[in-house]
Amino acid sequence: MLPAGILVLLFFLIPVVIVIYLSMTNLASANFTSNLSKMEFIGLENYRILLNDQFAKRIFFNSIFYVLFTLSMFNVGLALVVSLLTTHIPRGAGFFFRAIWILPRVTASTLYILIWKRMIAEAPFGIINQFNGLLGLPTYNYAADRPWEFVILVNGFIGVSFGMIIFTSAIESIPKDLLNASLVDGSSLLQRIRYVILPLLRWPLLFVVTYQTLSLLTSFEQILLLTNGGPGLYRTEVWSLAAYHRALSNYFGNAQWGYGSAFAVVLVLIGVVLAVIYMRVFRFSELVAEPKVEVL
Amino acid sequence: MEVTLENLTKKFGNVVGVENLSLDIRESEFVAFLGPSGCGKTTTLLMIAGIYKPTAGAIRFDDRVVNQVPPQDRNVGMVFQSYALYPHMTVFDNLAYPLKLKKVPKREQVERVQRTADAMGIGQLLDRRPGQLSGGQQQRVALGRALVKEPDILLFDEPLSNLDARLRLSTRGEIKQLQKRLGITAIYVTHDQVEAMTMADRIAVINLGHLQAYDTPEDLYDRPKTLFIAGFVGNPPMNFLNVEVRREEGAFKARNHAFALTIPPERGEKAASQSGEVVLGIRPEDISVAPEGELEGEVAVVEPLGRDDLIDVRVGESVLFVLADPHLRIRAGDKVRLHVDTGRVQFFDQKTEQSLLWS
Amino acid sequence: MYELLGGMVESGVMRSDMTGIDFNEVWHPTVAVADVVLFAAGGTWNWPNWALNFVADRGGDEYLFENIGLTLVPAMDSGQPITLTHPLSYMVSSSSDNPGVAMALIAAITTPEANNRHAIDSFHLGILNAQVESEEYAGNRLLSSAHYMLDHTTALPNHPGWNAWSSAYYTGIQAVETGDATPEEAVDIVINQLTNELGDQITVR
Numbered sequence: 034m035l036p037a038g039i040l041v042l043l044f045f046l047i048p049v050v051i052v053i054y055l056s057m058t059n060l061a062s063a064n065f066t067s068n069l070s071k072m073e074f075i076g077l078e079n080y081r082i083l084l085n086d087q088f089a090k091r092i093f094f095n096s097i098f099y100v101l102f103t104l105s106m107f108n109v110g111l112a113l114v115v116s117l118l119t120t121h122i123p124r125g126a127g128f129f130f131r132a133i134w135i136l137p138r139v140t141a142s143t144l145y146i147l148i149w150k151r152m153i154a155e156a157p158f159g160i161i162n163q164f165n166g167l168l169g170l171p172t173y174n175y176a177a178d179r180p181w182e183f184v185i186l187v188n189g190f191i192g193v194s195f196g197m198i199i200f201t202s203a204i205e206s207i208p209k210d211l212l213n214a215s216l217v218d219g220s221s222l223l224q225r226i227r228y229v230i231l232p233l234l235r236w237p238l239l240f241v242v243t244y245q246t247l248s249l250l251t252s253f254e255q256i257l258l259l260t261n262g263g264p265g266l267y268r269t270e271v272w273s274l275a276a277y278h279r280a281l282s283n284y285f286g287n288a289q290w291g292y293g294s295a296f297a298v299v300l301v302l303i304g305v306v307l308a309v310i311y312m313r314v315f316r317f318s319e320l321v322a323e324p325k326v327e328v329l
Numbered sequence: 330m331e332v333t334l335e336n337l338t339k340k341f342g343n344v345v346g347v348e349n350l351s352l353d354i355r356e357s358e359f360v361a362f363l364g365p366s367g368c369g370k371t372t373t374l375l376m377i378a379g380i381y382k383p384t385a386g387a388i389r390f391d392d393r394v395v396n397q398v399p400p401q402d403r404n405v406g407m408v409f410q411s412y413a414l415y416p417h418m419t420v421f422d423n424l425a426y427p428l429k430l431k432k433v434p435k436r437e438q439v440e441r442v443q444r445t446a447d448a449m450g451i452g453q454l455l456d457r458r459p460g461q462l463s464g465g466q467q468q469r470v471a472l473g474r475a476l477v478k479e480p481d482i483l484l485f486d487e488p489l490s491n492l493d494a495r496l497r498l499s500t501r502g503e504i505k506q507l508q509k510r511l512g513i514t515a516i517y518v519t520h521d522q523v524e525a526m527t528m529a530d531r532i533a534v535i536n537l538g539h540l541q542a543y544d545t546p547e548d549l550y551d552r553p554k555t556l557f558i559a560g561f562v563g564n565p566p567m568n569f570l571n572v573e574v575r576r577e578e579g580a581f582k583a584r585n586h587a588f589a590l591t592i593p594p595e596r597g598e599k600a601a602s603q604s605g606e607v608v609l610g611i612r613p614e615d616i617s618v619a620p621e622g623e624l625e626g627e628v629a630v631v632e633p634l635g636r637d638d639l640i641d642v643r644v645g646e647s648v649l650f651v652l653a654d655p656h657l658r659i660r661a662g663d664k665v666r667l668h669v670d671t672g673r674v675q676f677f678d679q680k681t682e683q684s685l686l687w688s
Numbered sequence: 689m690y691e692l693l694g695g696m697v698e699s700g701v702m703r704s705d706m707t708g709i710d711f712n713e714v715w716h717p718t719v720a721v722a723d724v725v726l727f728a729a730g731g732t733w734n735w736p737n738w739a740l741n742f743v744a745d746r747g748g749d750e751y752l753f754e755n756i757g758l759t760l761v762p763a764m765d766s767g768q769p770i771t772l773t774h775p776l777s778y779m780v781s782s783s784s785d786n787p788g789v790a791m792a793l794i795a796a797i798t799t800p801e802a803n804n805r806h807a808i809d810s811f812h813l814g815i816l817n818a819q820v821e822s823e824e825y826a827g828n829r830l831l832s833s834a835h836y837m838l839d840h841t842t843a844l845p846n847h848p849g850w851n852a853w854s855s856a857y858y859t860g861i862q863a864v865e866t867g868d869a870t871p872e873e874a875v876d877i878v879i880n881q882l883t884n885e886l887g888d889q890i891t892v893r
Contacts, residue, residue, distance in 0.1 A: 063848035066783070085884045087877065154713045177705035177866075210486075213380045214413035216400040217484075218474065219430035228426070232417040264708035265866030266859065266877075289851065292885075 049301055056080070056294035079295035088267050096272040099184065099256075100249045107189025108245040109238070112196025117226055119197075120204045131197060138194040146258035149187050150176075180260050180269045188255050196241040203237040204230060243311040247304050253277055272300055330390055330481040330514045331356050332377065337386035339372050346372040348538045349386070354531075357512040359505070361529035363522055369538040370518045374484050377516065379403050390481065401430065403482075406475030406513075410487040412467045414459035420446070420470050421455040427478040441477055449473040465496050472504070476511070483508065485517040489524060501528060522562055526550070534558055548687075551673075556608060556682035559675055565613045565639055567675070568649045572609045574600040574676065583609055583674070587645025588624045592671050599685050600676035607685060610675035613639065613650040618657060622666035624649075631661055642667060690871035692764065694864040707862050716742050722755040729761065732811045732834060749830075758834055771837055774844040775815075807831060813838055849886045856881040 056079055058072040066072060083089055115134055119127035137145060156162040156172035165172050175183060207230065215225040253274035256262065262270030262278065270278075280293020332354040339346040347369040354360045362370035375381045377388060379400030387394050395403060406427075414423050424442040433441070446452045449469040459467055468488065475483060485504070489497045505528045508515045519525050525532045526546040534541040534549070534557075542549060542558045553559035559567050572583040572590075574597060581597025583590045590609075592600065600607055618640075626644035633639075637652040640659055644667070651667060653659055676685040696702040709715050719728045720738035735756075739748040747754075760769035780790045800819035807814055808828055813835065814820040825831055847853070860878040863869035869877060882890050 061848070061851075082884055087880050087884075150710055150713055154710060158713055158717065174705065176710065177708055208411060208413065210409040210411045210413035211415065213375065213378070214407065214409055214474075215415075215426075216380060217378050217405060217407040218427040219401040219478065221399075221401060224430060229415060232415075235417075260708070263862065264705050265868040266863050268868075 052294045052297050055290055056298045058291045060291040061289045079292050082292065083295050091267055092270050092272055092275050095270055096250065099271050100246060103185050103188050103192060103249055104245055108192035108196050109241055111189065112193045113200055115193060115197045116200035116204055120201060121222065131201060134197055135194045137190040142254050143258060146255060149259065153183055176260065177264050180264060184256055184260060184269050187259055191255065192245060195245065199237045199241055200234060203234050207233055239315040246307060250304060251300060272296065276300060332482060332514060333389040335387040337373065337376065337388065338384045339376060339381060340384045345538045350540050352533055352540060352543050354514060354516065357514055359508050359515045359517065359528060359530045361525035361532045362516065362518045362535055363525040363532050364520065364535035366520055368535045370535045371486055374486055374516060374518050378405055378407055378484055404480050405482045405484055406478060406480035407484040407486065408471045408475045408488040410490055412471040414467055414470055416459050419455065420451060420457050423470055424473050424477050427474065431478060445473045445477040464492055468492060468500065480513065483513045483515040485515065487519055504528065522564065534561060552687040553675060554684045554687050556677045559610045563612055565650045567610045567612050570609045570647050571606050573606055576601050590623055590669055590671055592674060596674060596676065596686055603678060603685055606679055608677040608679055610677065611669055612673065613652045615670040615673045616649060616651045617668050618651065618653045618659065618665050619668040620666055622668040624667040624669065626665060626667065628659055628661050628663045628665055631659055689764065690860055690864045690874045693861060694871045697865055704866055706865055732813065735811045735830065736809065760837055760840055769840045771841050772844060773841050777846060849889050852885045853882065
């Protein structure tokens with residue numbers, strides 16, 4: 034308990050306290066100081082500005098949209114489909130396909146996004162458009178016309194691997210006898226998935242949903258590299274990216290750490306609230322205490 | 330339902346699971362597949378259930394070849410070693426699951442589950458989950474789940490090996506009775522020969538993927554056709570000695586450097602037809618300690634088994650296992666004389682390992 | 689300004705995703721080849737980048753001299769040629785531990801030689817008189833041809849609120865360009881953002 038407590042203190046509580054304090058100052062590169070006592074304390078002024086920001090609402094709902102769709106379609110949905118498919122084919126082939134799905138995760142994000150940008154670039158530069166041209170289809174400017182589709186696709190492809198690994202190992206740890214019993218009892222493969230495998234994946238499912246919600250909420254680098262929140266008025270700007278834009282990436286390096294910190298603090302609050310809700314709704318303590326499949 | 334296996338072969342890559350297995354199981358018969366672990370008996374069972382597809386050969390249910398029939402269309406019930414109950418379902422749902430998949434109407438499901446559960450003595454446990462049941466109760470649920478859909482064939486994969494000894498004994502009898510009463514063709518996989526001997530009508534002994542023998546328990550025990558069967562069936566195992574059998578002055582004698590035994594003519598004659606050394610087999614319970622015994626030896630080890638003492642007696646260069654009455658208080662180092670019930674000796678060809686008595 | 693940009697998109701002379709366009713994948717390779725683009729607004733420093741990275745196989749500098757010309761844009765109100773610079777001031781903080789070293793560093797890099805290297809390699813117009821008078825600078829074909837532009841340069845202001853101002857202004861550009869807002873709405877958006885973030889530091893007229 035104590036070592037865990039120290040870790041939480043060092044890597045969560047102390048940074049949160051520092052960020053909360055920063056969010057109550059007007060610290061920026063123009064008046065930078067590393068001396069806490071010399072920072073100008075302005076109370077909740079940054080939060081007032083944030084609340085009155087005409088785009089805060091759009092950015093907030095962008096985040097919800099992004100998390101909801103990426104999570105349901107890819108991080109959980111496709112992860113589940115890939116795990117189920119690759120555990121129903123010969124082992125070697127299953128391993129091969131899963132290895133492919135891990136590639137986006139292990140590829141450096143800058144390289145990964147470069148690949149995507151080259152894929153979706155407008156004609157005559159983009160690879161997809163080259164094929165469109167060959168097939169006689171109209172060409173598209175995907176980055177401008179379909180920004181959300183690609184933001185979700187790009188992040189989703191990365192997000193599949195986590196759930197896939199968790200689900201696959203959970204499926205493979207279901208005793209063989211249990212799976213055979215279901216077939217002998219008269220189920221088809223699909224019915225076995227529906228009535229036996231999926232119910233036994235309850236715990237890993239809830240774990241992946243919780244963990245990936247929080248991780249998607251705070252991830253922004255792929256969006257930064259792909260659309261940088263655009264096109265137009267914050268069309269794909271999510272909350273964590275807004276925090277980054279305000280605090281760390283301003284033209285000519287005039288960063289607004291104080292204001293950016295206010296964005297970050299809101300994100301921390303959302304994360305903590307969601308974590309508590311998930312724990313309540315999914316009754317994590319009970320799930321953890323439930324006997325595992327092996328202990329029959 | 331009759332089940333026929335014809336040259337059944339299953340290979341996993343280069344590894345042979347079962348090879349050229351042929352046997353027939355009659356309507357309502359209770360057959361045990363007996364063999365050490367890894368011998369291919371469970372593989373065969375899973376092929377009959379439809380989980381594995383045979384590499385070669387055929388499986389027939391009555392006249393129908395079922396090689397390509399998926400498990401859900403075979404109407405078999407199976408009890409697994411681990412019971413394989415669905416941990417997320419209640420006992421009721423576990424029992425109702427095969428019926429639900431068969432699209433049996435809800436009302437009928439409830440009736441049949443209740444009836445089966447009552448018959449299994451678990452009628453009051455329907456709301457529980459498997460994790461809340463004892464091993465014996467889980468075993469009954471597993472049996473109930475196999476029976477509730479009224480299968481044509483019942484398959485058992487070592488269903489008793491997770492039970493404690495006392496429960497195993499009583500459940501053994503119950504399963505046997507139940508099978509006889511319902512008249513369902515049953516195949517029972519086990520490595521425990523006592524289970525196989527006590528329950529089965531016929532026993533298929535399988536070793537290294539091959540069928541070694543397929544006979545009634547009595548034949549396997551009293552008339553083993555091969556040296557392997559003679560050594561495999563029976564505990565403690567049969568003793569084997571190298572002897573020469575010759576006709577001497579109208580009687581048949583089995584001799585080696587340490588002893589000579591007189592063999593009854595009906596066995597002796599067949600053994601003597603082989604020139605040179607043959608293998609003589611005699612079960613420990615067919616040797617007794619007796620003052621007028623034909624053999625003399627020295628006791629090396631005494632293992633009390635409760636009802637009997639198992640003693641290892643050194644006779645010449647051989648060691649014989651003998652079951653002795655504990656009241657004799659035999660101790661290691663004692664010199665004893667042994668009487669052999671020569672009416673029960675077996676003879677085998679040294680090279681082919683085939684019985685010289687039964688073929 | 690917003691009306692002009694909005695109008696250019698509407699009339700089809702400018703793309704609606706100009707600010708979202710991928711520079712390395714699309715903008716540079718399209719503009720540098722100079723076959724479908726009539727006017728492109730860019731910086732002088734684009735030139736060496738194109739010569740080195742985008743048209744090197746077509747002849748680099750030579751190709752650009754043959755196909756591309758430089759000119760200033762006319763100011764909207766007066767029609768006079770105009771261009772912008774944003775000079776940065778290096779300041780030594782009063783809390784600096786080594787103000788002398790900082791001063792020496794600034795002095796060391798503010799030489800005609802150093803600035804000439806920067807000017808010639810990257811086609812940035814000179815910032816020091818001593819630099820402009822040097823033979824190296826005057827003899828450079830590109831720099832001497834564009835040197836007159838310095839006479840029409842105005843400087844952007846420096847202010848702690850500059851960042852808020854410039855990002856708000858840019859937001860307005862994106863808004864009209866992509867059609868997310870009309871020019872009038874864009875102005876409102878910018879004013880709204882500036883008053884929210886800068887408060888009484890900004891006067892809206």
